[in-house]
Amino acid sequence: MAAQEAVDTVRDREIGVEQEHLDQVYRRLEEKIHEAEFLMHDAAQKGHVGTPGALAERDAQVFRAGVHLNRLNNEFEDFLFGRIDLLYGKDGKKGPDGAYTSVEPAEDAIRTDGAQQYADIGETLHIGRIGVLDADYAPLVIDWRAPAAAPFYRSTPVDPGRVVRRRVIRSKGRKVLGVEDDLMRPELKATLDGQELPVIGDGALMAALGQARGHTMRDIVASIQAEQDLVIRAPAASVTYVEGGPGTGKTAVALHRAAYLLYQDRRRYSGGILIVSPTPLLVSYTEGVLPSLGEEGQVAIRALGSLVDGVEADAYDEPAVARVKGSSRMLAVLRKAARGALETPAPKAPARAAGDQLAFGDEDEAPAASAGTPTLLRVVAFGRRLELGADELRRIRQNVLSGTAPVNLLRPRARRLLLDALYAKSGAAGRHSDPELAAELRSSFDEDVSTEDSFLGFLDAWWPELTPRGVLDAMADERRLGRWARRVLNPGEVRRLARSLRRPGLSVHDVALLDELATLLGAPAKPRKKREYDPLDQLTGLEELMPVREETQRERAERLAAERTEYAHVIVDEAQDLTPMQWRMVGRRGRHATWTVVGDPAQSSWSDPDEAAAARDEALGTRPRRRFELTVNYRNPAEIAELAAKVLALAMPGKESPRAVRSTGVVPRFVPVAERTGLAETVRLAAERLLSEVEGTVGVVVAMDRRAEAARWLDGLGDRVVALGSLEAKGLEYDATVVVSPAEIADESPAGLRVLYVALTRSTQALTVVSGERDLPDEDGVPDLLRD
């Protein structure tokens, strides 16, 4: 009892020590906030006084002050989280953050007396979400992304560097609640200001992992582990490639890496960082992790279904259709469609005949003739009627299409060749031998014809400006699609694809097709806007006098982020799931970027991982790669990881599971569907039971086509519990999960076993597996897929 009291006293004293430091930091922060507010106020007062250079500098200052203020307000909560006590370093050099730069201890930092080693603490650094200097520029808090903070994450007992004690500080608002220490040099007797260095608790990581979940991810800045830190701080080489099993922190690492890159080289990444996530659910799960990520509009987190502007798709195709739409075979089909669609009337467009000059063929009756496209051009020029018939038109079209340029960009050439052919027919060509006169005649012919309504109407129908959506809609016609997909897709694939395209709305996989089509079609040439002449400009000089409200830097950053189509750095989360067509889409957004790619082949829901890997390599080109592997599972207790490993052995024999970092003693529960109660009631009861056992969230994972009914089963149980389709569970995590019928999930698609592996690895504490008849449960309710 007395010993425990002594420990408590030391703990309280140490909490007091950190509280004192935190108070000091807050006093300094308040000063900084006042400074920032003053600066902004002052700048606003000064208005437009000063040289342009000074004005730009002032704007920049206001902007920085604004960002700082915003951050302070946003991250005021528990923003101080760590401390390291270090030995004296090799040299006395300090970095810009006021900390000593040396990584290795000085030679005389450790004294030996017999078997015992002694040392004095030479430097103490506090680590937080932002850096704070005191009025004398000494560091009160070091930004977690600064080089001086790296030892907080990197130091281990095997390779301690200068770190003697690593402390995680837990606080809420302005109050320090607890401290947890790890000793990196346990053999050393260290003193700080003449007192022996106390050690509290048994590790901060475990404390962090045990906490209950909400529906959003938390940051891990306080407990980033050494192997993760290596990835986060890896220099932005061409491609940083990270593999690791479920729960190894890949998503967390990817997000922290974005924050680190921005901190480390803000200018370079002003070109934007794109984070690609598989589902909108995962986007909203991760979006709030690091508030500072979004602050200057440089980081965009987008789901695969929202990468094309103006499109938000979150519907899933059935596996057989997804497989076709995602395959690189689609490229050949789309190339044909992009050109072939010229000959189909735009869907829903009135099959109009602009005057009697235009004739539209009927596709079904005359499929060989250009279906839906006019077959006769008739104009009047120089007092003569001129005609081009079907054969001539077809020849011209073929001639134009022999070029490789995007279809919409070929339209001017098509127009030119039509005029050439008409001119040749007019007989005017040989009229003048003088080249100047001949050119004049030709130009007046062109002017005459190309302003004629009949010619314009013809051109619009014969070489319409195509939109990606229009072409995709044209592909919904099975016969037409069959022509475009000949020898590429088999008839069954054509039928399924056309049928899925006839459904209203877009699926996630359609978005990559739209993006590909946009490239194949090219943006239609926009007529250049002429600046309208306003006589008032000249008369009054009004423009100069009217105050023009310029957009603020923040507005500008947000606008640029919205308009951006290429990025300086692209981070791909769950990279194993991108289909070849999706890799092409993402690749286009990072043609000149550096990349961070994180994923786990064992969790791939794509049927042909080799094909996806080839597409990934193509998107990343020949850029050199730096590979990392994450090996520790921070999410699942060993009891759950062990069960999931059985499915991994079936899905990918020989693949190693990551090592679970903790064990809870709570083994997975198996519940067969009782005949009396039925599936719905069994699942509901299982969820209810878990809700009473954990404080946080419960996820119920079902096969994709049970999504809607599963939501109904859980009606009224509150918002701590959610129902998810197996594909939607990707990347997410819950305190407890119910996995409904492993066999149904596994049988859903060729990648079903890997999808089941994902489903089984979502829980941080408890797992219940509900098995139906199809699971062939044994007498303990264990489905055959999960037996030894």
Ligand SMILES: Nc1ncnc2c1ncn2[C@@H]1O[C@H](COP(=O)(O)OP(=O)(O)OP(=O)(O)O)[C@@H](O)[C@H]1O
């Ligand atoms: N160093 C850490 N300290 C505390 N928690 C951590 C740490 N690393 C990871 N975690 C936690 O482990 C969980 C899993 O992390 P994350 O989702 O990033 O893993 P993942 O590798 O992307 O998993 P999956 O492949 O299953 O989607 C998260 O709750 C995360 O906060």
